[in-house]
Amino acid sequence: MARLNAQFRLKPLAVLGTASDVGKSVVATALCRIFRNAGIDVAPYKAQNMSNNSGVTPDGQEIGRAQIVQAEAAGVVPTADMNPVLLKPNTDTGAQVVLQGRVDGNQSAKGYFRDTSRWAAVARESLHRLMDEHELLVIEGAGSCAEMNLYERDFVNFRTAREAGASVILVADIDRGGVFAQVVGTLAVIPPEDRALVKGVVINRFRGDIVLFEEGVRMLEEKTGVPVLGVIPYFRDFAIESEDAVPLGSKVDPKAAPSKGRTAVAAIYFPHISNFTDLAPLEEDPSLEVHYLHKPRSLEGYHMLVLPGSKNVRGDLDWLRRMGWEEPIEAFRRRGGLVMGICGGFQMLGRSISDPHGLEGSPGSTPGLGLLSATTVLEHGKCLTNSAGVVDGHGIAASGYEIHMGRTEAAGGARPFLKVTGRNCQAVEDSDGARSEDGRVIGTYFHGIFDGVALRNWLLAQADPAYVPSSGGMGRNEAYELLARHFSKHLDLERLFELAGIPAEGRS
Structure with a gap:
C-alpha cells in the first residue's frame, strides 16, 4: 500500500469508552477498515487487554483476539506490539500476564495495580514502534476511561492518548x-486537560427511528460542547468477534430448549471460559441452534455438546462437578450424542489433569471425565502456533491456532483426531487431539476448528445425519466490508478524516 507524502503526519485516533462493553472494539474495527479502504496504512493498538479470547500472530506471539480482528480489518499483519499487555483472568482476583506476546507470570489484581510502571513502559515501547511503522494508529481504550480510583495507574486510556498525541473519540x-x-458524567469527572482531548462522541447500538434522537444529539452537543460524530444503529445481519465474555453472559438462557427438526448444539459456559469465539461460526449458521448452558439440565434433543476452552481447567472441572453436570454429560454420551472438547475442554474429557507446578492454581491432580483415554500434564512453556492438518483417516483439511500449556497423551482405544502437517509455516509430522473408538467423543487443541466449512459440515453431519449445511456463508472480509459500510452511513467521515489529519488529496 502506498504511503502518504511524508510531510503529512497523521494524528492517531483513540477510541475510549464510557464503560465496558459499549462497543469500543467494534468501533475500532470499523475505523480500521474505513481508513484501509481510503488507502491509509492503518494499524490497531491496545495497550492492555483483559480477555481470555486470545490468538496467535504469524510469528507465534499471543495477543488479544480483538486486535487480530482489527489487524485483519486494517489489512496488516498482526504483531505483539498491537497488544503489548494481555491479562488473562484465571481466578476471580488474579490473571496470567502476557507481555509483548509471551507469558510473564501470574499476578493478583492487587499486585498488578500496586505499580503499573513496568507494564506502562512495555506498552509505551510498542506504541512508538507502531507509530514509526504505520501512517495511522486506531487506539482502543479499556473499560471506562473515567475510573477515577484507578486513574493515576491507568496507562491504557488517556495516558496512552496523551503519549500518542491522539484525538479521543x-x-x-x-x-x-x-x-x-454516560457522556456528560464521563466528561465531568475527568481532568480538564484530558477532557480537551475528546474531539467527538459516537452513540452506539441505537434501536428505532434515528430521526427521533436528533434532539438528543443537539442536547448532548449543547451540554458538553463536543460534537456527536454519529449515531450507529444496532446491526444484526453480520457478526464481529467479541473481545470478552461480557456479551456472552447475555446469551445464557436457562429456558432455552432445542427445537424439533433442527440441529442443536449445546456449549457449557464455564466460569473461566476462554476463546468462546470458536463457536462463532456455529452461531452464524442459520441451520443450527446454539445454546450456552450454565446450570445443569437434561441434554435431551441436542446433537452436539461442546466443552470450550478454559483459563482455569481444573477449577472449571471442579465447578462442573459441583454443579452436577457430570451425569447429564455422561447420559448424553450414552445416548450417542457427539461430545467435542476444545483445548481446556479436551483436557477435561480425559482421565486426569495434573498441574505439578501450580500453573493454574494449587499444585495437584484432578480426575477428568474419563470420556477419552488420555492424560494431561500442565507444563511451563506455552504452545503458541498457527497450525494446519487433516482429520486422521478422512483427509479433511483442518486449520486453527494452538494456545495451551498442557501436554496430552492419548492411550488405549483413543486415536489422534488430526494429523498435523504444519505449525507456524513450518512443515511437521505430528498429531493432535484424540477421538474415541466409536468417534462420538473428540478432543482437539485447535482453536478455530469450526472456521473451515468442509470440516465444520463434516462434524455437524457426524452429530446429526439430517443436518443440511446452509448455503454460502459470510467470510471475515465480507463482514469487515459490511461493518465499514454500516458505520460509513452514520459517521461524519469528513470530520473523522480531519481529526486524523488526512488531507483530501490523501484519500482514495
Missing part, C-alpha cells in the same frame, strides 16, 4: 440506557 452505548449520564 468517546463511545457510549445507548442500548443500555442512560446515554446522557
Whole structure:
C-alpha cells in the first residue's frame, strides 16, 4: 500500500469508552477498515487487554483476539506490539500476564495495580514502534476511561492518548440506557486537560427511528460542547468477534430448549471460559441452534455438546462437578450424542489433569471425565502456533491456532483426531487431539476448528445425519466490508478524516 507524502503526519485516533462493553472494539474495527479502504496504512493498538479470547500472530506471539480482528480489518499483519499487555483472568482476583506476546507470570489484581510502571513502559515501547511503522494508529481504550480510583495507574486510556498525541473519540452505548449520564458524567469527572482531548462522541447500538434522537444529539452537543460524530444503529445481519465474555453472559438462557427438526448444539459456559469465539461460526449458521448452558439440565434433543476452552481447567472441572453436570454429560454420551472438547475442554474429557507446578492454581491432580483415554500434564512453556492438518483417516483439511500449556497423551482405544502437517509455516509430522473408538467423543487443541466449512459440515453431519449445511456463508472480509459500510452511513467521515489529519488529496 502506498504511503502518504511524508510531510503529512497523521494524528492517531483513540477510541475510549464510557464503560465496558459499549462497543469500543467494534468501533475500532470499523475505523480500521474505513481508513484501509481510503488507502491509509492503518494499524490497531491496545495497550492492555483483559480477555481470555486470545490468538496467535504469524510469528507465534499471543495477543488479544480483538486486535487480530482489527489487524485483519486494517489489512496488516498482526504483531505483539498491537497488544503489548494481555491479562488473562484465571481466578476471580488474579490473571496470567502476557507481555509483548509471551507469558510473564501470574499476578493478583492487587499486585498488578500496586505499580503499573513496568507494564506502562512495555506498552509505551510498542506504541512508538507502531507509530514509526504505520501512517495511522486506531487506539482502543479499556473499560471506562473515567475510573477515577484507578486513574493515576491507568496507562491504557488517556495516558496512552496523551503519549500518542491522539484525538479521543468517546463511545457510549445507548442500548443500555442512560446515554446522557454516560457522556456528560464521563466528561465531568475527568481532568480538564484530558477532557480537551475528546474531539467527538459516537452513540452506539441505537434501536428505532434515528430521526427521533436528533434532539438528543443537539442536547448532548449543547451540554458538553463536543460534537456527536454519529449515531450507529444496532446491526444484526453480520457478526464481529467479541473481545470478552461480557456479551456472552447475555446469551445464557436457562429456558432455552432445542427445537424439533433442527440441529442443536449445546456449549457449557464455564466460569473461566476462554476463546468462546470458536463457536462463532456455529452461531452464524442459520441451520443450527446454539445454546450456552450454565446450570445443569437434561441434554435431551441436542446433537452436539461442546466443552470450550478454559483459563482455569481444573477449577472449571471442579465447578462442573459441583454443579452436577457430570451425569447429564455422561447420559448424553450414552445416548450417542457427539461430545467435542476444545483445548481446556479436551483436557477435561480425559482421565486426569495434573498441574505439578501450580500453573493454574494449587499444585495437584484432578480426575477428568474419563470420556477419552488420555492424560494431561500442565507444563511451563506455552504452545503458541498457527497450525494446519487433516482429520486422521478422512483427509479433511483442518486449520486453527494452538494456545495451551498442557501436554496430552492419548492411550488405549483413543486415536489422534488430526494429523498435523504444519505449525507456524513450518512443515511437521505430528498429531493432535484424540477421538474415541466409536468417534462420538473428540478432543482437539485447535482453536478455530469450526472456521473451515468442509470440516465444520463434516462434524455437524457426524452429530446429526439430517443436518443440511446452509448455503454460502459470510467470510471475515465480507463482514469487515459490511461493518465499514454500516458505520460509513452514520459517521461524519469528513470530520473523522480531519481529526486524523488526512488531507483530501490523501484519500482514495
